[in-house]
Amino acid sequence: MNTWPLPEPMEQALRHAQASAAAGEVPVGAVVTRHGQIICAAHNAPRTLHDPTAHAEMVAIREAARRLGQVRLDDCELWVTLEPCAMCAGAIVHARFAKLYYGASDPKGGAVEHGARLFDQPTCLHRPEIYSGIGEQPAADMLRQFFRERRGS
Amino acid sequence: MNTWPLPEPMEQALRHAQASAAAGEVPVGAVVTRHGQIICAAHNAPRTLHDPTAHAEMVAIREAARRLGQVRLDDCELWVTLEPCAMCAGAIVHARFAKLYYGASDPKGGAVEHGARLFDQPTCLHRPEIYSGIGEQPAADMLRQFFRERRGS
DSSP states (O other): OOOOOOOHHHHHHHHHHHHHHHTTSOOOEEEEEETTEEEEEEEOOHHHHTOTTOOHHHHHHHHHHHHHTOSOOTTEEEEEEEOOOHHHHHHHHHHTOSEEEEEEOOTTTOSSSSTTOGGGSTTOSOOOEEEEOTTHHHHHHHHHHHHHHHHTO | OOOOOOOHHHHHHHHHHHHHHHTTSOOOEEEEEETTEEEEEEEOOHHHHTOTTOOHHHHHHHHHHHHHTOSOOTTEEEEEEEOOOHHHHHHHHHHTOSEEEEEEOOTTTOSSSSTTOGGGSTTOSOOOEEEEOTTHHHHHHHHHHHHHHHHTO
């Protein structure tokens, strides 16, 4: 039986997550699209860049805004392999993304359907359309394998 | 009657907030210190930098981590003129700041004592020591003046 193919932006986000792991970083990848066209992609890189804010989403958002020369990405979509944390969810609000697609849920660090549930706060200024579970299995498998190898078991 | 002087890092954060306003950006400034020594300072600059993540705190955190060559700033303090938003509070968690000092409260956009109250979430991995109200009056006055001038009234 064949698996239903993932949308190309999520496939690319997963490839970037794999690149994270190869660089010794927690495997998370992100892609920004505009009208279906890929603008840029990034992977999680806080250790590599000596930057505690360098989650995959943040790197991709900053690069997309720079390339497009606009501070609001309200005609763009963000694809990320893992449920965004509070920092990244906050950046998604500030950038005014139209849509957010993410793969695996993150009960410990996520802030969309867990923790602060940022987009559900009454003070939240913007809520993108949110689609979760796209690419969940490969994204979660990659994270599990990464942490298993780090524990050395 | 003389006003009790503010600590130098908050004075410098206020000067950077003033520089924000002069550049047409919402006046917020931030300073990172380590053992009382100023490492770097920054102001709010999303429009100037075409970067929706370029809040004063984010710019200062990234610069401090780069200068110190370390991804965790657990021996550092962050000084900011306004209560941090969810994005910035999340970054403060990731950077593991020891202490957070801020001036004015932000009932609409803040995420420390308002909104998501990020550091009070059960899933929050790190809570700095928090001191608020330092420099509140000049920080709030600057914001009020900025928005009054933008409304043209």
